Amino acid sequence: MEGRREILRTPVSIHSQIAAHIVQKVSHISRQNNVSIFLRKINDSRLIPANSMLSMVTFFASRGEEIEVVVEGANVENAIKEFKGFFYNELGKEKEEKTTYELLKNTSIAYEKIFNSIGSGLIVTDENGAIMIFNKAAESITGINMDQAIGKKIQEVVQDIKIADVLKTGKEEMNKKLKIGTNVVLTNITPICTDQKIEGAVIVFYDFPQIEYLENELKRNRKLDKAFDIIIGNSGKLKDALTIASKAAETDSTVLIRGESGTGKELVANAIHYASKRKDKPFIRVNCAAIPVTLLESELFGHERGAFTGAVTQKIGKFELADGGTIFLDEIGDIPPEIQIKLLRVIQEKEFERVGGIKTIKVDVRIIAATNKDLEKAIKEGTFREDLYYRLNVIPVILPPLRERRGDIPLLVEHFIEKLNKKLNKNVKKVTKKAMQALIYYDWPGNIRELENIIERCITLSDNDYIDYKDLPHYIRNESAVISDDDIIYLGENNELLTMEEYERKIIKAALQRYKSFNKAGKVLGLTHKTIAAKARKFGLVDR
Incomplete structure (x- = not known):
């Protein structure tokens, strides 16, 4: 297969109306020359299929801006010649209307916010099964980057999805099981009223990871308290924490979830959101410790074009994306003091300005924060503001470490075996008595996350349909924790x-x-x- 790339300068601003014209012409050129044509902005890594209206609706370029055209297929030279002729001759005659461009560009930004705020994975294909839309959740589920997926056939990305019947009959298929450990819904796209008839398939993933299960079940009119059923455990301390969390879900009060790393803070935050009246609005996650300090303010509040070196376009921040819904600020104890001041204002006044901006933006956002740090100690050391602490600590939820709820370990092990069997295509049925005793005795400094990782390791490496004592890592095996079969328990x-x-x-x-x-x-x-x-x-x- 031949390929060619060429840089073109747009003779007119490209927005969704112009995109419809491009899609129509490109579809004709592609059929005539047996090629695929993609467009990419110079400062963007995404390749957009130029024959897909659903993809092109989010492609915007200003007049005079350089874009890259990528053509792959049989008759590349003729295709690029036809496209350039159309691009400069026909598009150059289009009437330029700045107000229309700005209006449609803002609409496009809204589309992208919706696609990437959906909790479930979303993939949209055209009538031939080529991927046109691939959101952030789909990236995490499949492990494939959006840039690598766009334009490819769906079977190249998720091999066990079969959409031929859906495309042919238009009949929806529910609860399809996939090897990657998730279910999907397959449905067809109803043609919409544009010059370009759109047909294709929509693939929606759910039940992977656990938090996606909450959203889909709740949308099936499950009772609100069912959102917490996904959290495994019967210990008293855990039940006490979940009781507080479930009551917090009935309000808009700020929640501070505290607990060691790996205790399930994000899972509880998800449950609070999806059990609340905001469940149909965005749930935006931010790991404050994973973002460089220099970029954190822009990530949270957005920035205007030209606000700093490299800010070539306007960026919408996480708070703006979460408007109407919930923002989860994980590792809140790691944010620097200068950003703590701005965060305090958002909590108090429900408003902020983007970096480099002068316009005040109002938002309606419910804040759930989480930390494994000693915030009281941080206040004494001067690294965390006391007034921010009291604003965040309205409803505290304290999650116990796994070593304080050892009785839940057998339940968690059973749950992880069932989950990981699907993910790894294994058939492990049980854990031997000796192995379970060692798991219960171990202190689990990494908590539930560490337990899940150990079970995945054991399932992966074991050749049997059970996990034995010898399958455990050496630091977990502890002979003193194992009760001999000769031990007698006197109960009378x-x-x-x-x-x-x-x-x-x-x-x-x-x-x-x-x-x-x-x-x-x-x-x-x-x-x-x-x-x-x-x-x-x-x-x-x-x-x-």
């Missing part, structure tokens, strides 16, 4: 042995109290849920 008076039936009743009662269901208790005890139910009725542990 005067350290006397009980009857087998009495032991059986106590064990089943303890399992039901901890795991709350016949199915989960049965899995832990190695019995079927029917056996557990029958014995529970026999011992009077449940109503008959």
